[in-house]
Amino acid sequence: MTTAAPINTPALPADWRDFYALTKPRVMSLVIFTGLCGLLAAPGSINPIIGFTAILCIALGAGGAATLNQWWEADLDAGMKRTAGRPIPAGRMKPTDARDFGIALSVGSVLIMGLGVGWLAASILLVSIIYYAVIYTIWLKPRTPQNIVIGGGAGAFPPMIGWVAVTGDITLMPVLLFAIIFMWTPPHFWALALFIKSDYAKVGIPMMPVVRGQVSTRRQIFVYSLLLVPVAAAPWFIGGTGAIYGVTALVLSLIFLALSVSVATRISADGDAMKPEKRMFAFSIIYLFALFAALVVDRVAAYQGFVT
């Protein structure tokens, strides 16, 4: 029996590298890092094999959610230069293969997390996958310019899951770690969106600089950066960390705020070099890595008795 092949259906089976590419490995590296920091900074101890399993499951879950995101958005990706080369729009893989792979990764990661580490961590992992793949990708991303704010929530789960894998309960500290990434994501992404001419508008995704204009976007970058200062320092204020983290968080957040002021107080014209925006975006990545590294250093220092 022969059936008419839909457009872009590959004649050959997909290469395993295309399956790997679906998991967005670069995004995954940040997920692994923040998840690991949450795990290392949590009070208590965890068997290294169980800890490894927890991080592996966080990575697999993030990969599954990213895969489902690309399956759902394949037609949008095909219309944008940056994403047209992804495995599904490029015609290297059947969409159903990607969907099944995404579901297998998602379900597998939650089950292994539940059986190997704990069901609370597994439940939060499941919520994070549904949050990203369904609430963000399918529901809110095409509907509101606040999509990045909501999407930031998905990226904010890993440190919380890492923490809960160790402690087995949800306290204020993992919620604060969640809040830090939640507040950090909008200025991080909008700084990028200001200087990258993306074609989101062409495929009907309402990105903030396109929908509300750059004045509003710049103002909101400042507001989130301002809110980030107390949120980032809150773990110290509530006594969850020591001064190593607290001072680092305050210094980093104030630099971040200063950079956001230089972004918020200007308007760019065509041909602008966009230096403040690029500087802020570059620093935002250093900021998150340094902040979470400080969290771990603080915990290790306290554990070793270097500080009280």
Add this chain to the structure above:
Amino acid sequence: MTPEEQTEFRRRQKSRNMMLGGVLVFFAILFYAITIVRIGD
């Protein structure tokens, strides 16, 4: 399918099978290790 496509088909099939085999071996070892750790709890 042309002979070239046939060769490419086999190559991809083989590399996928090798990768899947590796993943299965990895998880078999991981589950064994988790079981040993959990028994000790």
